[in-house]
Amino acid sequence: MQKSLHIDPGKCTGCLQCESACSLVNEGMVNPSKSRIKVFTFHDEGRFVPYTCTQCDEAWCMQACPVDAIVLNPVNGSKDVLSDVCVGCKVCTIACPFGTINYNTSTGKVVKCDLCGGDPECVEACPTQAITYVDANATGLDKMRAWAAKTDNAAGA
Amino acid sequence: MHYVIIGAGPAGVNAAEHLRKYDPSGQITMLVAEDVPPYSRMALPYYLVGNIAAEGTYLRKNENHFESLGITLKQGRASSVDTQSKRITLLGGETIDYDKLLVASGATATRPPIPGIDSKGVHNCWSLRDAHKIVADTEPGSKVILMGAGFIGCIILEALASRGVDLTVIEMENRMVSRMTNEVMGTMIKDWCVAKGINVLTSTKVSEIAEASGDDSLRVITEGGETLPADVVICATGVRSNTAFLDGSGIQVDMGIVVDDFMQTSASDVYAAGDVAQGRDLSTGEYYVQAIQPTAVEHGKLAAQNMAHGHKTPHPGNVNMNVLDTVGLISTSFGMWMGVEGGEEAEMSDIENFKYLNLQFKDDVLVGASSLGMTQHVGVMRGLIQTGAHLGEWKDKLLKEPNRISEAYLASAQRQHVNLGA
Numbered sequence: 001m002q003k004s005l006h007i008d009p010g011k012c013t014g015c016l017q018c019e020s021a022c023s024l025v026n027e028g029m030v031n032p033s034k035s036r037i038k039v040f041t042f043h044d045e046g047r048f049v050p051y052t053c054t055q056c057d058e059a060w061c062m063q064a065c066p067v068d069a070i071v072l073n074p075v076n077g078s079k080d081v082l083s084d085v086c087v088g089c090k091v092c093t094i095a096c097p098f099g100t101i102n103y104n105t106s107t108g109k110v111v112k113c114d115l116c117g118g119d120p121e122c123v124e125a126c127p128t129q130a131i132t133y134v135d136a137n138a139t140g141l142d143k144m145r146a147w148a149a150k151t152d153n154a155a156g157a
Numbered sequence: 158m159h160y161v162i163i164g165a166g167p168a169g170v171n172a173a174e175h176l177r178k179y180d181p182s183g184q185i186t187m188l189v190a191e192d193v194p195p196y197s198r199m200a201l202p203y204y205l206v207g208n209i210a211a212e213g214t215y216l217r218k219n220e221n222h223f224e225s226l227g228i229t230l231k232q233g234r235a236s237s238v239d240t241q242s243k244r245i246t247l248l249g250g251e252t253i254d255y256d257k258l259l260v261a262s263g264a265t266a267t268r269p270p271i272p273g274i275d276s277k278g279v280h281n282c283w284s285l286r287d288a289h290k291i292v293a294d295t296e297p298g299s300k301v302i303l304m305g306a307g308f309i310g311c312i313i314l315e316a317l318a319s320r321g322v323d324l325t326v327i328e329m330e331n332r333m334v335s336r337m338t339n340e341v342m343g344t345m346i347k348d349w350c351v352a353k354g355i356n357v358l359t360s361t362k363v364s365e366i367a368e369a370s371g372d373d374s375l376r377v378i379t380e381g382g383e384t385l386p387a388d389v390v391i392c393a394t395g396v397r398s399n400t401a402f403l404d405g406s407g408i409q410v411d412m413g414i415v416v417d418d419f420m421q422t423s424a425s426d427v428y429a430a431g432d433v434a435q436g437r438d439l440s441t442g443e444y445y446v447q448a449i450q451p452t453a454v455e456h457g458k459l460a461a462q463n464m465a466h467g468h469k470t471p472h473p474g475n476v477n478m479n480v481l482d483t484v485g486l487i488s489t490s491f492g493m494w495m496g497v498e499g500g501e502e503a504e505m506s507d508i509e510n511f512k513y514l515n516l517q518f519k520d521d522v523l524v525g526a527s528s529l530g531m532t533q534h535v536g537v538m539r540g541l542i543q544t545g546a547h548l549g550e551w552k553d554k555l556l557k558e559p560n561r562i563s564e565a566y567l568a569s570a571q572r573q574h575v576n577l578g579a
Contacts, residue, residue: 099537
């Protein structure tokens with residue numbers, strides 16, 4: 001059974017442990033600016049929304065890549081960037097309508113969440129279970145809708 | 158069912174793969190014009206800079222990719238299409254019969270009609286072969302003049318600069334990349350280039366290229382009467398859709414091949430996709446040659462759906478967008494970045510740090526955007542434009558603080574259960 005990240009912004013305290021863990025494991029340094037999961041802060045409402053790639057079925061990034069550097073991971077369903085194939089053209093960063101694949105200026109490659117190969121560090125790091133890794137039996141659209149509803153609660157706008 | 162695809166760029170390749178998915182038993186033939194496997198022009202600058210080998214530009218990396226999908230690659234160029242007998246003729250006279258034809262023949266770099274433009278030492282930078290020639294003809298210290306500071310000119314700037322050449326860019330518009338920047342942003346890109354040691358001449362037109370007597374070098378003469386010496390001139394002044402072989406076919410051509418919302422041309426069973434196709438623009442609803450990678454890919458897929466399944470999938474239109482890396486300075490533009498009548502604008506400008514963001518609204522909907530020096534979450538600008546999400550109170554927040562665009566996206570687009578599925 002494939003699993004996916006489930007994010008419940010209502011439980012997020014904004015501690016940013018997920019960002020630290022993500023950057024440490026994936027970039028070798030604690031540097032939230034290099035994290036693939038980003039916690040957005042809505043100061044007006046005192047709310048926090050962790051945000052990362054949903055591994056959407058449409059895979060806009062993968063389709064837009066001109067050199068086949070983004071591939072489907074058959075085990076966990078993530079769309080993974082092959083760093084040695086990526087030329088750094090950044091077309092995926094404008095093609096992804098969620099804004100969840102980004103260019104890393106220090107490596108000259110793009111980065112995105114790959115679910116840490118099936119054992120997401122952000123989940124491990126989250127002290128309040130705002131981020132969990134659960135069975136993914138929903139379709140991509142259902143996933144997005146669920147996500148949308150969660151974001152609604154969180155933003156409270 | 159025999160599907161024939163003219164062209165093996167991103168549009169042709171994606172169409173072939175999707176045709177195979179939708180029609181497991183159909184025969185698929187893809188015409189490849191150049192004598193190399195299907196490759197990406199987007200990757201050429203990275204080949205030129207030496208980051209990747211030529212193979213790194215290939216669209217598909219597995220040598221048996223097309224064979225394993227039962228897609229026949231055939232080398233050749235189409236010279237004419239007969240839509241009555243459903244037959245294409247190749248240069249050399251060979252003919253291929255089709256049931257359904259996709260024209261994905263792309264575009265070609267053009268040269269302005271000025272004296273001396275065909276001199277030896279004047280190159281385009283469009284094909285893998287051009288890139289090979291530029292690599293062979295330049296060395297550190299070579300005097301290189303780049304004509305045209307549009308998208309292609311800018312994207313090869315870094316590759317040229319990093320080869321250690323003495324580089325001058327000549328652009329007839331008053332700023333760099335005028336088709337994706339306003340004056341503030343275009344001027345910032347120019348200032349950045351100048352700070353990197355590149356000589357940039359805007360509002361300057363080349364009137365003639367003369368061959369110097371005695372050696373192989375060239376003299377580039379501007380309309381203002383200035384004469385600039387050059388070892389190599391690279392012409393990146395524009396591209397044109399490849400439609401000449403359709404003359405006499407009856408297929409309607411405007412700036413590119415005219416297509417309907419099912420990507421079909423004026424001839425039945427003939428479709429067009431990618432840089433050659435004048436497809437629907439999402440923002441304006443008009444038909445326009447966007448000539449960008451994401452649109453080529455989406456056209457290819459859409460054409461395949463309509464070719465294999467009948468006309469069930471109308472084209473909603475593509476968001477015109479670009480991302481450009483000019484010697485390390487990253488810019489993007491989306492949709493109606495220049496604004497719309499009766500719209501409103503939000504601007505954040507930090508000239509010293511080369512950061513800029515411009516948002517364009519119509520009522521409470523984002524219709525266009527452009528950015529400089531931003532690399533994080535830029536895709537949300539596409540998301541907001543494509544979904545037409547109502548920003549509500551977030552629009553006023555963005556008018557004051559445009560850099561809260563990602564939060565506005567989370568609070569509005571995702572909340573409205575927008576369907577981004579294609």
